[in-house]
Amino acid sequence: MSRARVKRGWIALAAVMAVSLGALALHAANPAPPLPVGVAAPPPVNAPPPANVKIVFTINPSNKKAMVFWGKKRLGIIAPHAPLVVQRPRDSGPLDVVVKSDGYLTVQTRAYTFADSKVAVKLTQVDQKNTLLGYREELPPDGGAPSNPDGGI
């Protein structure tokens, strides 16, 4: 990692901490007013769920790199041991994606936007495709005819 990148990381961390401390200070300065004695607390208001959902894409084996496509668009890269995190509007319909990795069969899968979710995609090496459901035994060149055909009649 370059020194510049390390420096940028520390600056970002410091900024996050400053904002957090600020928020805490603000909360301390403006505490919620105490409830009057004998008055029941109002029922908790059901906060609406966040507008976006978070979808975390990972692959197995996790030490490989893969690209994730959504139609024409490349959503991003799953790096070795680093998932791809995508945000989508909640309830905006499913995300039909394609996961591509060198040496492995392309995988078409789907992520949903009902809630935060994880999509762990198992990759299969090209030469292991006979382990998958739907693999068809190759037909012999003669189309399955017996090797000792009957003679003419």
Add this chain to the structure above:
Amino acid sequence: MRGSFLRVTAAVSLAAALGCRQSAQLHGEGAPANHAGEPGTAAPSGPSTPGTTAAPPKPRGPVSEAEALRPRPELPPERRALVVVGAAPAQNDQPARPGEERWIDADLAEAAGYTLIDFSDDWTPYIFAEQTGPDGEPLSNRYRRIFVGLANDELDEDGEPLPPGAKNYLELYGIFPSMSVLRARFVNDEEHPCHDQESADALDAVETVTYVPPNELKKDERKLAKFRKELEEARRKAHAATLEDLVAKQPNLAPKLKLLEKRAAEKPAMAAVEKRLTCEGLLNTPKGAKHQEGIYDDAMRLAVRRFQQKHMIYEANFLRRKTVEALSRTLLDNDYDAFVRALRERVVDAAQILEDGSASKTRNLVDEYLKLAVDQLGLPDAASVLAFFKRHGGKDDLKGLRVAVKLPARPDYYGPEMDLSIVVDRGDVWYDLPFDAQGHYKPQTRKKYPSLTLYTKAGGKQVALARWRTTIGGWRADQAPNGYEYFRYKGSDVGPRVIRHVVSGPVWIAPASTPIRSLVKGKLVNSKWMSVVNYDELGPGYLSAYGLVAGYFVVPGQNGRADFDNGVRAHGSSDYLSIYSPAGYSHGCHRLPNHLAIRLYSFMLHHRHVKVAGDQPMGFTRQFLWKNTVYEMRIPSRGYLYEMDPPVPVNVLEGNIMGDVKKPILDYVPEPWNKYPPGPPPAAPTNGDKAGGGGCCGE
């Protein structure tokens, strides 16, 4: 820190899991009450909507007619209903009276014996209604949003926004257009009638339009030219003045002349069809397939299919009788029929009835109540509905609209716990292979088709409430473990069963024997056409193998054992041709058109004790290989579960075994036209039930 976080997370998860297992209980009619013609039973007209303000207390005891009909225009939309006072249908040469519309108190109307019919745009049949758990927490149905979006032309089958101006025509699949969609249709069609007398006459002159495949057009033309020549020569020889005179002298030539006349009449009819479908925006659309004039090509077939979907016509995608009839009617007349169909489902839902005249000797409550609703609302024709929609066209006017009608009391056999049962009669059953060794099709005629009947017990007798055509299993393509497709008999189990679980928005978990080709489809994904897992088939959705709702047939477990589930269900289906065509079969399940399955299960849920278990989350994934790509199906939920408590008894009758083979063949049978690896077919999996096949539909 990490440990305590995990402990807290675990505790929260456990609580959530326990919460999920809890279930709401609906006790027959105690759930949604809106009982036709039964005063003094005012209760919420539907499931409570979370987040709405508390409703005022319900009126107790009977309410007088005058009190109920007191005008209350000041009430907020959620507390009022529209009634039409003094409307009357045309009778004895007297024109129909439109009556006077009035806003009244919805609760008082119910207490006075009115039935509230929901005209709102977010109406769904009862099976998709929002339910609440025992603690009042909402048990949301994840397909409801999509159902409402589809009915309102806002979403597609995946729940993604529909492109502007796009339409869902889904009545054939059990999703009727919302009142706002119908309103837009009426208003638009008044401005663009798409109807002229010349076209109507051309269509009236034919009953059907012959389908000639595009690649056989020339051959067909040669055949017709030959007939023309033959007739002309015969006319000259016979010294007949006209061909009609010739046929009078030589009746054996009549069929040829009739054919020529029919085909001549079909040409202007075909032109009228093209004109009409183009005007309706179904043919020659900017993005649609290109159509060649006068030819029944793919573009025409797709347009006819859309037309049939729009007008709920159960016919194959050709210009057959019902389709041609609908094409010859005015748009507004067709819109009126669509309105009546949509109203029918709402009346059935509000009155919680099922009897549609399909079971002989039982009243046709559905049509009876529908007619009363139409009459009382003063909506006897297209013009009156158009006027109604124009009166109620405000932005939010149709969103929460309910109308009140007075319907007669339901028959005495109605009650909070109806003694319901189902009988499936398999009709004529063939176990023989439907083809010979050369692969030639062998017809297997059936005189008696399978039927599903819902009964209730009244006064010690069984009363059939509805009897509908359904499917049984037959010979189907099945994928063997070697990846090749064989034929296999997928039968429907015989004998007593029960329905314990009813699932709305069910998901079909395709068994491993499902032909892979059916599990992949083309889809436009973010502007790119690509192959994806065919979730249409899996569900939830109107195209799902289980349709919009399914009841699971099981043999009840004895002595603490689990139920035996052989995969047979009675479920909705978009494949209406498999239900109504002579050669239609299922994989063992009993299919019903979606709208009838919705009626059936809504009725059962209304009139039996039911536990609402709600959404059934799952994390099912399965990968399969198709053309060198791995497809991964991911299913987040099995659907929305209702548990019938006690379960509803089912009996499946064996039917009449036809043909030479008297027991189902359980092995794989090679398809004569297919090539296979050397050796015998793999052994077929056994499903543990020998009563007639079974294992129809997967998990």
